[in-house]
Amino acid sequence: MDLDRDLNPEQRQAVLHGDGPLLILAGAGSGKTRAITCRIAHLIRDRGVEPWQILAVTFTNKAAGEMRERIEKLVGNSKGIWALTFHSFGARLLRRHADLLGWGRDFSIYDTDDSKRLGKLVLHELDLDPELHRIERMLAAVERAKRALRGPDKSGLKGAEKSFYAVYQRSLHKANAFDFSDLILQPNRIFEGHPEVLARYQGRFSHVLVDEFQDTDRAQYALLKKLCPPGSNLCVVGDDDQSIYMWRGAEVANILDFTAHYPGCKTVKLERNYRSTGNILDAASSVIARNPVRHDKRLWTDADPGEPVSLFAARDEREEAQQVARAIREADDNGMPLDEIALFYRVNAQSRALEEGLRLFAVPYRVVGGVRFFDRAEIRNLLAYLRLVANPRSDVDLLRILNVPARGLGDRTRERLVELADRHDCSLLDVIRPDRLEGLRKTEHEKALAFGRMFKELVEQAEGLSAAEVVRMTIERTGYGEALRRQGSFEAQGRLENLQELITAAEDFARGTEDETLQSFLEHVALITDIDLAEEGAEAVTLMTLHSAKGLEFDLVFMTGMEDGFLPHRRSLQNEERAHLDDSFVPGPAHGGIEEERRLCYVGMTRARKRLVLSFAESRSIFGRTEENPPSRFLGDVPGLAASAGRAGRGGATVVDLTDFDLDDDDEIFEDDMVVDYSDEYSQVGGRPGPGARPEAWRGRRVDHASFGHGRVIDAQPSPHGPKLTVEFESVGVKTVMANYVRLV
DNA sequence: ACTTCCGTTCTTTTT
DNA sequence: GAACGGAAGT
Numbered sequence: 001m002d003l004d005r006d007l008n009p010e011q012r013q014a015v016l017h018g019d020g021p022l023l024i025l026a027g028a029g030s031g032k033t034r035a036i037t038c039r040i041a042h043l044i045r046d047r048g049v050e051p052w053q054i055l056a057v058t059f060t061n062k063a064a065g066e067m068r069e070r071i072e073k074l075v076g077n078s079k080g081i082w083a084l085t086f087h088s089f090g091a092r093l094l095r096r097h098a099d100l101l102g103w104g105r106d107f108s109i110y111d112t113d114d115s116k117r118l119g120k121l122v123l124h125e126l127d128l129d130p131e132l133h134r135i136e137r138m139l140a141a142v143e144r145a146k147r148a149l150r151g152p153d154k155s156g157l158k159g160a161e162k163s164f165y166a167v168y169q170r171s172l173h174k175a176n177a178f179d180f181s182d183l184i185l186q187p188n189r190i191f192e193g194h195p196e197v198l199a200r201y202q203g204r205f206s207h208v209l210v211d212e213f214q215d216t217d218r219a220q221y222a223l224l225k226k227l228c229p230p231g232s233n234l235c236v237v238g239d240d241d242q243s244i245y246m247w248r249g250a251e252v253a254n255i256l257d258f259t260a261h262y263p264g265c266k267t268v269k270l271e272r273n274y275r276s277t278g279n280i281l282d283a284a285s286s287v288i289a290r291n292p293v294r295h296d297k298r299l300w301t302d303a304d305p306g307e308p309v310s311l312f313a314a315r316d317e318r319e320e321a322q323q324v325a326r327a328i329r330e331a332d333d334n335g336m337p338l339d340e341i342a343l344f345y346r347v348n349a350q351s352r353a354l355e356e357g358l359r360l361f362a363v364p365y366r367v368v369g370g371v372r373f374f375d376r377a378e379i380r381n382l383l384a385y386l387r388l389v390a391n392p393r394s395d396v397d398l399l400r401i402l403n404v405p406a407r408g409l410g411d412r413t414r415e416r417l418v419e420l421a422d423r424h425d426c427s428l429l430d431v432i433r434p435d436r437l438e439g440l441r442k443t444e445h446e447k448a449l450a451f452g453r454m455f456k457e458l459v460e461q462a463e464g465l466s467a468a469e470v471v472r473m474t475i476e477r478t479g480y481g482e483a484l485r486r487q488g489s490f491e492a493q494g495r496l497e498n499l500q501e502l503i504t505a506a507e508d509f510a511r512g513t514e515d516e517t518l519q520s521f522l523e524h525v526a527l528i529t530d531i532d533l534a535e536e537g538a539e540a541v542t543l544m545t546l547h548s549a550k551g552l553e554f555d556l557v558f559m560t561g562m563e564d565g566f567l568p569h570r571r572s573l574q575n576e577e578r579a580h581l582d583d584s585f586v587p588g589p590a591h592g593g594i595e596e597e598r599r600l601c602y603v604g605m606t607r608a609r610k611r612l613v614l615s616f617a618e619s620r621s622i623f624g625r626t627e628e629n630p631p632s633r634f635l636g637d638v639p640g641l642a643a644s645a646g647r648a649g650r651g652g653a654t655v656v657d658l659t660d661f662d663l664d665d666d667d668e669i670f671e672d673d674m675v676v677d678y679s680d681e682y683s684q685v686g687g688r689p690g691p692g693a694r695p696e697a698w699r700g701r702r703v704d705h706a707s708f709g710h711g712r713v714i715d716a717q718p719s720p721h722g723p724k725l726t727v728e729f730e731s732v733g734v735k736t737v738m739a740n741y742v743r744l745v
Numbered sequence: 746a747c748t749t750c751c752g753t754t755c756t757t758t759t760t
Numbered sequence: 761g762a763a764c765g766g767a768a769g770t
Contacts (some may be wrong), residue, residue, distance in 0.1 A: 059760090087760055111760090112760090180759095180760055184760095244758075245759080245760090247757080247759090248758080248759065248760075346757070347757055348757085348758085349757095349761085369759085403746095406747065408746065409746090410746050410747070412746085413746095529760070545757085545759095547757090547758045548758090569758080570757090571757060571758095596758095622756090622761090623755080623756055623761065623762095624756090624762090
C-alpha cells in the first residue's frame with residue numbers, strides 16, 4: 001500500500017484523518033471502498049490500532065468479507081476485526097447478552113416468512129379477522145414501532161395493531177426468537193439498560209466505520225450513537241444520491257444530522273469518478289441533476305468519453321430480451337468476459353422474459369434474488385427441523401414440520417396440541433409427553449409420541465456434530481429424504497437435490513468459519529442476502545434488480561424495462577399523486593416517491609464502466625396481462641440519447657427519436673411511426689422463433705442436466721417452449737431435452 | 746387424514 | 761403467472 005501513489009488528495013485526507021468523527025461524502029465510483037479499506041489498513045499498520053478494536057459496518061455480508069480480504073492483503077492481519085452488517089452485529093451482541101433481556105443465548109432468528117407465520121397465529125389467538133387485518137400491514141406497523149425504538153406498551157399504536165404488537169412480541173419471547181427488527185432494537189435496549197455493557201463495547205471499539213450510511217435507519221443510527229459518543233473515532237461514508245431504501249425506513253437525514261450530532265467532524269468529499277466513461281457519467285449526472293434536494297457535490301472524470309450511451313426500443317419484452325441476448329453474443333465474440341456483463345430491471349418478475357431470451361441464444365446466466373434457494377419449501381422445511389433442534393421452544397417451526405413428511409398428524413391434531421400447550425403453558429414440543437396428551441385419540445396419541453421420540457433421538461445425536469453432519473442426519477432420521485425418494489417424481493427428485501445442496505451449503509459455510517456449529521450456520525442462513533449468494537467467477541452474465549446492483553460494477557450494463565410504470569415504478573407515482581390530490585393523505589414514513597426512483601436509475605447507470613445500454617418495450621406482458629407504457633421519463637433527461645439510439649446490435653438496430661415523445665406527459669401514447677426499422681429477423685411475435693442464428697448458438701455447447709449429467713449439444717431445434725436440444729450425454733447417450741432443463745457449463 | 750384440483754387474488758424494491 | 765384457500769374426491 002503506497003498512500004502517495006495509490007490515492008488522490010481527497011482519498012488521502014480520508015485515509016490519514018486522525019482522531020475524531022469523519023464524514024465522507026463519496027459519489028458513485030469515487031473509490032470509497034478503497035478509501036475505507038486503506039484507512040483501516042493504515043490504522044492497523046501505521047497507528048498501532050489492533051484489528052479487534054475496529055468495527056466496520058457494511059451493507060452486505062459479501063462486502064464485509066471482501067473488506068476483510070483486502071485488509072488481509074494490505075497488512076496481512078485482519079484477525080479479530082468485526083466487519084459485518086448492522087443485523088449481523090446486532091445478532092452477535094445478542095448472542096452474548098440476550099440473557100439480560102430474558103431471552104436464551106440459543107435464540108432463533110425469524111425472517112419475514114417466519115414472522116408472518118407467527119403473526120398469523122397471533123391474529124388467530126386474538127380472534128382478529130385476517131381479511132380485515134392484513135398480516136403484512138400488522139407486521140409493518142410493528143416494524144415501524146420497533147424502528148422508532150418503541151416497545152408494545154408505548155408503541156403509539158392503537159386498537160388491533162396495539163394488541164397485535166403485544167401478543168406478537170410475547171410469542172417471540174416465548175419461542176425464544178427475535179425477528180429482523182429486534183436485531184437492531186434489542187441491542188439498543190441492552191445498551192440503554194446496562195451501561196456497564198455499553199461501556200465495555202465503547203472501550204473496545206476505538207474505531208468504528210460505517211459504509212452506505214445513507215441507508216441506515218433511525219434505530220441503526222441510534223445504536224451507533226450509543227456506541228460512539230460525540231468525539232469518537234466514528235467514520236461514516238455515504239452518498240445521498242444513492243439512497244434507495246427509504247421505503248424500508250432508511251433516513252438520508254442521518255447524513256445531515258451527523259455534522260450536528262458530532263461537532264467538529266471533518267467532512268471529505270470524493271468527487272472524482274474512476275469507474276465510468278465520460279459519456280456514461282454525463283448521462284447518469286443529467287438524470288440525477290433533476291432531483292431538487294441534493295448535497296452539493298459534483299462528480300467528474302477525466303476518462304475518455306468512450307462509446308455513447310445507447311438506447312433501443314423493442315416491440316415487447318420478448319424482443320427486448322432477444323435484442324439484449326444478441327448484443328451479449330456479440331460482446332462475447334469480441335472477447336468481453338460474460339461475468340463483466342449485467343442485466344438490470346426494476347422488479348424480479350421481469351427476469352423471466354430475459355432468461356428466456358438468453359436461453360434462446362445459449363448465453364449462460366445467473367439470477368440474483370427472485371425465488372431464492374433458501375425460500376424453497378423443502379429447504380424451509382429442513383431448516384425448520386434444524387431450528388427446532390437448536391431451539392426446541394420454536395413453535396412455528398414445530399407446526400411447520402409436524403406433518404412433514406405426512407405422518408398422520410393433521411389439522412385437527414395440530415389444533416389440539418396448540419390448545420394443550422396453551423393449557424400447560426409450555427411449548428408445543430413439551431406437550432408431546434405421555435402424561436400431557438390428554439384428549440387425543442389413541443392413534444394420534446401414539447403417532448405424536450412416535451414423533452416426539454424420533455425428534456428426541458435426533459437432538460441427542462446432533463449433539464456436538466458439525467452443521468453439515470446435522471443436516472445430513474436430519475434428512476434421513478426424520479424420514480423426509482425417504483418420503484421424497486418414494487415419491488419418485490421429477491419434482492421430488494429436484495427437492496432431494498436441493499436438500500443435498502443444503503448439505504453442501506453447510507460444508508461451504510464450515511470452510512469459512514471456525515464456528516461450524518448448527519446454531520452459527522442457522523444464523524448465517526438467516527442473515528445472508530441474495531447478493532451474498534451470487535457466486536463469482538463463473539462465466540455467466542448476471543441478472544438482478546436495480547436494488548441488488550448497488551455497490552457493484554460491470555464493464556457492460558443493460559438497463560431493461562425503461563418504461564414509465566416500471567422505472568419510475570407505478571407505485572411510487574401513485575404515492576405522489578395521492579399526496580398531491582388528497583390533502584388528508586399522509587404519506588408513510590418510508591416513501592421515496594419519484595425521487596427515489598430517479599436515484600435508483602442513477603445507481604443503475606453508474607454501475608457501468610465501459611458501456612451502458614438502455615432499452616424499453618412498447619408493450620409488456622407481465623403478471624398475466626399485457627400493458628403499454630410510454631418510455632421512462634428519465635430517458636428524456638439524457639441529452640443526445642436519441643442521436644445514439646439504435647446501437648444495441650447490428651442488424652437488430654432500432655432508431656428511436658425521443659424528441660417525438662413528451663416524456664413528462666403521462667398520457668402520451670406510443671405510436672408506430674415513432675419507432676422505425678425493426679429488424680424482422682429478431683422480432684418474434686406469436687411464439688414462433690425465427691430461423692437460423694439461435695439454434696446455431698447452442699450447437700457444440702457443453703451442458704449439465706439434473707438427471708443425465710454432462711453432455712454436448714449436437715443439434716438444436718426451435719419449439720414453442722424454447723430451444724429443443726439433442727444432447728450426447730457422457731453416461732446415458734443421446735437424448736432430447738428442453739433447453740430450460742440444462743445448465744450451460 | 747390426505748391429495749388434487751379449481752377458482753381467487755395479488756403481484757416493488759429487502760435486511 | 762404463482763400462491764393461496766376451499767372443496768371435493770381417495
